[in-house]
Every structure is written in structure tokens, then in C-alpha cells.
Amino acid sequence: MKRFAAFPLFLLVWMGLTWSLHWQDLLAGVLVSLVVCLLVGRFVALSVLPMLSPRRIFWTLVYLPFFFYHCVRANLDVAYRVLHPDTPIRPGFIRVETTLPSRAARVILASSITLTPGTLAVDLVDSSLYIHWINVRGKTHADYHRAVVAPFERILKEIFR
Amino acid sequence: METLPLFIAIPLAVAFLFPVFEKLSLRRALLDGLAVLATAALLAGSLGLLAQPDRVYWIGGWAPPVTGINLVSDGLSRLMLVVVQAISFFSIVFSLRYMDRYSSRGFYYGLFFLLLAGMNGVVLTGDLFNLFVFIEIAAIASYALVAFGCESEELEASFKYLVLGSVSSAFILLGVGMLYNLTGTLNMAEVAAKAPALSGLPIMAMVGACFLFGFGLKAAMVPFHAWLPDAHPSAPAPISAMLSGVLIKAGGVYVLFRLFFSVFGMDLLYARVFMALGAVSMLIGVLLAVGQWDFKRLLAYHSISQMGYVLLSVGVGGEVLARGGPTPVAALAVFAGLFHLVNHAAFKSLLFLCSGSMEYVTGTRQLAEMGGLSRPMPLTGLACRVAALSISGIPPFNGFWSKLLIIIAIVQAGHYALAALTVLVSFLTLLSFIKVQRYALEGPLPELLRSVREAGLAMSLPLLALAALCLLGGLLLPLYAGALFTPAQEAMLSGLNYARAILGG
Amino acid sequence: MQATSESGGGLSPIVKTVARWMAGFILVFGLSVVLYGHLTPGGGFAGGVVLSAAFILVVLSHGRREVLQILSERAPTIYDGLAALAFLLLAVLGYAAGGFFLNFLPKGQPFQLWSGGIIPLCNLAIGVKVGACLFGVFAALAVFRHLHQRSA
Amino acid sequence: MTAILIGLFALLIFMIVACLIAIETRDLLSAVVCVGAAGFGLALADLLLSAPDLALTQMVVEFICVVVLIRVVVTRQDHTHETPKDTFALAAVVLCLGLFLAACGFTFAALRPFGAPLFAGPEPTMAGQYVAHGLPDTGAVNYVTSILLDFRGYDTLGEATVIFVSIIGAYAVLRSVGRIGHASHK
Secondary structure, eight states: OGGGTTHHHHHHHHHHHHOOOOHHHHHHHHHHHHHHHHHHHHHHOOOHHHHTSHHHHHHHHHHHHHHHHHHHHHHHHHHHHHHSTTOOOBOEEEEEEOOOOSHHHHHHHHHHHHHSTTEEEEEEETTEEEEEESBOOOSSHHHHIIIIIHHHHHHHHHHTO | OOOTTHHHHHHHHHHHHHHHHHHHTOOHHHHHHHHHHHHHHHHHHHHHHHTSOOEEEEGGGOOSSSOSOEEEEOHHHHHHHHHHHHHHHHHHHHHHHHGGGBSOHHHHHHHHHHHHHHHHHHHHBOBHHHHHHHHHHHHHHHHHHHTTTOOHHHHHHHHHHHHHHHHHHHHHHHHHHHHHHHHSOOBHHHHHHHHHHHTTSHHHHHHHHHHHHHHHHHHTOGGGOTTHHHHHHHSOHHHHHHIIIIIHIIIIIHHHHIIIIIISOOOHHHHHHHHHHHHHHHHHHHHHHHTOOBHHHHHHHHHHHHHHHHHHHHHHHHHHHHTTOOHHHHHHHHHHHHHHHHHHHHHHHHHHHHHHHHHHHHOOOBGGGOOOTTTTOHHHHHHHHHHHHHHHTOTTSHHHHHHHHHHHHHHHTTOHHHHHHHHHHHHHHHHHHHHHIIIIISSOOOGGGTTOOOOOHHHHHHHHHHHHHHHHHHHTHHHHHHHHHHHHHHHHHTTTHHHHHHHOO | OOOOTTTTOOSOHHHHHHHHHHHHHHHHHHHHHHHTTTTSSOOHHHHHHHHHHHHHHHHHHHHHHHHHHHOOTTHHHHHHHHHHHHHHHHHHHHHHTTSTTOOOSOOBOTTSSSBSTTHHHHHHHHHHHHHHHHHHHHIIIIIISSBOOOOO | OHHHHHHHHHHHHHHHHHHHHHHHOSOHHHHHHHHHHHHHHHHHHHHHTTOHHHHHHHHHHHHHHHHHHHHHHHTOOOOOOOOOOOHHHHHHHHHHHHHHHHHHHHHGGGSOOTTOOGGGSSSOOHHHHHHHHHHHHHOOSOHHHHIIIIITHHHHHHHHHHHHHHHHHHHHHTBSOOBOSSOOOO
């Protein structure tokens, strides 16, 4: 049964794509979602039901604007560094430890870091994230963690608790 | 019951089934049985078609005004259909044993039936774009089959064939595109109805040139022949028989006849180009063949030369027609060309199958390494002799009669130099096949080949059947010419009336 | 970097996880392109390519070694053959109903999913076929390298 | 109209340049990238000529092909060899191409002008029939699909078969063992 966990998600995407509530479109959507679940359901295997708890939805809704804000800020920061005549950059690789429990949460963290300009998550080994950073500041892992990971991690921890 | 679509549907269905069958690990006998049964059914169907009148089948029920694609059964397509089915039947029977030497029988049969479906589609279609699509199916299947042994020479030959084949397909597509732009239709009959109005324009010469180049390359006429001597010998022997026996005809010469006689209307320029291409191919092909020591390569060069005969003869017929000469002469020339086309299918497939039979037991294709094979392999030796006599034009075999008719027609049309050339080429052909006889069948048996024996009945039967066809095809000509050749010859001579026959009115 | 595509080990866990999540949504999108081919731009050919993209994504991220354990060399050609056969079957069913490729099903109401008779079914067959085909080309080139045939 | 033409010519020149670089470069990976660029140009050209479905298909196919080719090229240590420049062959190719283009330029004047659709002409054409009969006779709203799968469904069967034969052929040629028993002497 686990492979059908993503069924409602697929159906939702289908309805978004077709943008219709006609019975034929819905029937086709149900069939398509079933087929897709059969094909790749065991790859996705998200535990969907716990995801629907109100607390999680609330924190997800908080996370989105927060992420957007960080994105814009980082954009401006990178633009400043690129346009500045001295190009004040200090590129380098850093390794940070994340305390997030599940792999899914770590991957979302890594994706958020990648989507934010200036930082790029290169690899994830167990709980260590390898990140390329355009302007490395600080000396210790704790510094890195505070600057790059902590803002996202705090909210993600709430979502995936 | 309308049977025309089945000539495409059956081979396609069989071809689609083979990958599935291979997964199911079915018994080999089942695969073989299905392949033989399908080709036999198609052969029977095509013979049954001979007794029926001309007709048009509109696919999908889209009758004129033309929106759909049509299949046409007229004399010329029925003739080609019978030849294709017959050669493919014999090749499949021969493959049953011969393909032991290759892996992946399922893929082999799949590609074989795709090749067959492609050729049937080309022969039956009445639509220009559809023609292109099915030519591509046949061509791609043949590229893969040429490389079926997976050895480096074969891959190289296949790659060369693929590059030149793609270039020719591009030109064909360009020609189809220009015709569509000019006439607003892809249906051959509608194009034929609109072609006379366009005939003076330079663009029509461009279209004609594109088609001549494209299909000339598929037919391996001489300036465009470079791929054939590599590609045809590289394939497994039954496939060589299919490629030389029918593919260069169905995918090349037949389409040239169909387009230039029925769609554009034969004029003096096209006829002269046909004659020139035919004469040059005839001469160069045989000159290149004489020096060959690889049996299959020698046969491949002869294919160029023999197809030159066909093109020359039909070109002479078209020339007589275009300049308003006597119709019986044109009819005789076209008839002789078509007769030689059928004969070539019979004796060239037979020769390739013989070469395959010898290669199967001796492991070599080099004439210098063979010798005395007619004693341990009496049936193959007999078949090989019949075919060699046939291709060299020795009476009473079929090649003699068709060459005789070609020479008579050319003389009657007044081209004495070409007639002399034809005789000369025939003599050179005889010379090169005397070499085959001398080195492969006669002489002492080499030490290495002491233990060879006939490869078995499954391989000998198709050889004997084709050898019988070579003998009887000439002797019994008056009996079946009316059913097979006369409608084809009429279809070609009636020219642009093709449009009226299909669209009615 | 952990990238070990040389040895067939696949990419980093980030890519693997995201690829797994995305594959399902790409399939849903591809199937919608296929099924709505008669209503919107798209159809079997475009949608089939999208379908194959989902599988190629998973294979690319997970690497050869992991894939070879679940994927048989024959799978692409079999689905290819079966889908082509389904398309031909539609044509032959039309033949039984009166004409080769006859559109024998009711045409339905325009702009609804069930319209155009056999057209959506043909699109579906072509979509599966093209998807299997493109994935087969990818698998033959990138995963199998050399095919080991049984001699049937 | 002129804007479209200018854009189209720019794209064509871009595609030709990309193809030439792809042929001439010694690095396989760069060649693949150039081929991808040419395909992307083709997708844009389709979009300019208002053929969104073609553009969609072309785009997706291009992405997949480039990804597949890169995947294949990256792990191979193939090097292209420097072939000696054959001046005569080059001259012959340029001459043939020049003659062909000259013939095209001379004869293409008779073709329908660019942008004049076949279905809008005064005389009855196939395209006109499709536009007139597409929706009522097939029930498909998308004319392209109605042509592809109903009027010319047989052609589409052929095209699907072309793809099928290509992959079957590729699988047949990629076998590791072609022959069983003794190989033929060369």
C-alpha cells in the first residue's frame, strides 16, 4: 500500500494541469495517478498522511515566504559582489553538520541552499553537507552553520518534527 | 474481402511480435514456423491478387476528394508484389538453417519482416509522403541487416550505406516537399493530374533531378553505386538475396518507373537520362565485376550491371514513346525490361543463396580458396550452374530470353550502338561466370574442404525451386506473360492515365 | 565530490532523492500531454519523449550498477513492440469494422477528453511506444554498452 | 512578416554555424553541445513559425538527446583524430554545394511564396480539405492530431515503425556476439 501514498499528490498535479472538474478529466486523472503510482510509487514513497497535519502545513506556509525573502536578499548580495569594481568574493568549500533527522528534510535543506544564489550544495554524506560558498566568512563550523544553514534548518525542523 | 492492407499489416504484426517472443524463450520451431507461414501466406495472397482487376483502396475510408492515403493495385505493383513475396519466401526458408551461424534469431526475423513490410508499403502506396516513410522503413531495416554479423568490416559497410542512404532520403524528401508546394497534394494521382500544367517550369527539372538522384542511389545506378559492393556482400546470404534480388528494385527502379511514367509523364529528356544511366551502369558494373575474387562481391557488381539492362530497356521504351515512335516497339522494350527485372530477381537471389550455401560449409567467400565443390555438393553445384548460365544469357534459361528481347527492342528502336554494347556486356558477364565455374565448382577439391557435404534439405530446397524458376521462367513465358507482364506493361505505357484510373472520371 | 558515474555508482543523495520525487510528476505531466493530444498541442510523440525523460532521470541519477539489477536488456524492446502492436491492432480493428484505419468509435463531443474516436487511444499507444523507444536508445548507449544475447 | 523572416534567418545562420563547429571541433563534448544548440535553434524557429507542438516536441527531444549524448560521451575516452585536409575533396564539396544552391535559387522562384498557406489558395488542396473536414469528420479539436492520427494515420503507423526499426536495428548491431561457430575467413 505504501506505493500509493503519493496518489493524492499526483491527482492534485493532474487537476492543476488539466484545470477542469469534468468527470472525464477526473476519471482520467484517477487512472493516470494509479498507473504512475504502480510505476514509480515505491521510489517516491513519501509518508503523505502525516504531512497533512495542520502544524506542518502551518510551518510550510511560514517557510515559503521566509525562503523567498532569503532568496531575494542573496540575489541582491550576489549582484552587489559581481557589480562591485573589486569583486569582493572569497570562494571556497565548507562542510557543515545538519541536525535534521530525515533524509527528505536534508535534501530539502540542500535544495534550498542551492536555490539561494551564492551557495551551492554539492553533496550530502550522512549528516554532512558540502557546500560551495561564494564568499566564505568565519572560521569554524559553527560560524558556517549559523550563516548558511541555521535559518532554513530552524523552520525545517518544525516541519519534519 | 479487401486484402491490400494485409500486405503491410501482416509483416508489421509479425515484426512487432518477435521481440516479445524472444523474451518468452519460445521454441525455435515456433519462431521459424511463424516466419515461414507468414511469408507463404503473403506469397499466396499476392498470387491470388494477380487474378483480380486493378483497384484502389482508400485507407480509413477517406474517399476522394483526396484527404487520405490510398493503396493501388495495378499491373506494375502486382508484378512487384509477387516478386517481393516470392524472393522473401525463399530467403526465409533458406534462413531456417543458414542463420544458425548468427545469434539473435528473433531480431533477425523482426528486421526481415520490417524490410518486407517496407517494400510492400512502397510497392502498394499511391501517396508520395507515404512512399518516403516506407522507403525509410525498408532502408533502416537493411542498414541493420547489413551489419547483422557485428564484425568491423560489416559495421563499416553498413555505416557507408547508412550515410549515402540518408543523403538519398534527404533528396527524396526535398523532391516530395517541392511537389507538395507546387501542387498542394501528396496523392500521386492528383499530382499526375496537375503535372502537365507544370511541365515546362525549371522547378520540375529540379524535382526530377532530386528524385533521380535519390532513387538512383537506392537503385545503385552507376554514378551513385559506391555503397552497394560493400553493403550487399556484408549481409547474411539470405539478406544479400533480398537486397540484390528485390530491395534495389522495389525501393529504387520500381519507384523511378512509377514516378516518371505514371506521375510526371515520360518525356524525351527523362528517357535519355534513363538510357544513359542504364548503359553506363551496365558497362561499368560488369567491368568492375570481372576482376573480383570475392564471390559475393562479384555478384554485387553484377547486380549493378543487370539493373542497368532493365533501366536501359525501359528507357528505350520511354524514348520511343516520347518521340512518337511505333507503340509495339515501346511495348516490347518495356516488356523486356520488366521481364529482365523479374529474371534478375530469380537468378541473382539464387546466386546469393548458392554463395551462402557454399560459405556455410566452407567458411570462405574467396573463389581462390574454393574448388571442386560440385562433387561434394551436387545440388548446390547444379543450382549455381543454372543461375550462372541464366545470368550470362545462355539458352534455354530465362536470362537468355529477356536479354534477347531487350536486344531486339533496342535494335528496332534504332540504337545499334547500344545493342552492340548490350551484347558485349553479356559476353563479359559470361566471362566472369566462367571464372566462378572454374574456381568454385570445377578443379581439384582443396585439402581443407575434403569433409564438406551438402548443408541439408532446408537450404537445398529453395535453391532447387529457384533454379526451376530460372529454367521454366523462360520456357513457359507465353503461358504466364498475360497474367503477370501484360498488365504491368500496360500500366507503364498508359502513363498519365494513371490519374484517371484512380480518381475516376 | 562523490560523483561516481564512472563506476556506475550514481550521483549524490541530493540528486537521487530529488530525481525520485520528480519522476512521478514528470510521468503525470507526460501522460497529460499524451492524453490531451487531440485537444491541445502535444500528442503521442511529444508526450512519449516526456515519459522517457522520467525514466532517464532516475537512471542517470542512480547510475548503471543499481539500474542493471532491476532493468532487463529486453524490457525496452518488449514494451516498444507491444505498444506498436496495440497501434496496429487499432488499425486492424477498424479493418474488421469496414476499413483499415477506419475511425470506428463514436466521435464524442468536441473539447471533451472522450472525443475523436480512436485518436486518444492511438496517442496513448504512440506515447508508450516512443517513450520505450527513447529510453531503449538511452539504455543501449549508456547502461548496457554491449548486449549479451541468448542464441534463440 | 519581415520581423519573422529576419529572426528566422538569424536562427538559420546560428544553426549552420553551430553545425559547422560541431563537425570541425576535435572535442566530442563540445560537438554534442553544438548539436544541442542547433536543435534549440530549430525549436525556436518552430515557435517563430507558430508551430508550438513541433517546438515542444523538438525541445524535449533535444534536451533528452543532449543529456543522453553527454552521458555517453563523458565516460568514453574517445579522441577524434586529426585527418589531413584534402583540398580536392573540399573543393569538390564546395563546388557541388554551390551548384546545388544556385539551382535552388534559380528554380525556387516558382514555389509558393513564404508564408502563403496551402489551405488558403483559390484551388482545392489537401490542406484545404483538412481544414474544412478536420473537426466535423474526426472529432479532434487539434487539427494537427486529426491529420496525424486520422486522415494520415497510416503514415503515422509508418513513422512509428521507423522508430521501432531504428531501435531494433540498434539493439541488433550492438550485440556483443554476432556469429556463432567459426567466423568466415576474410
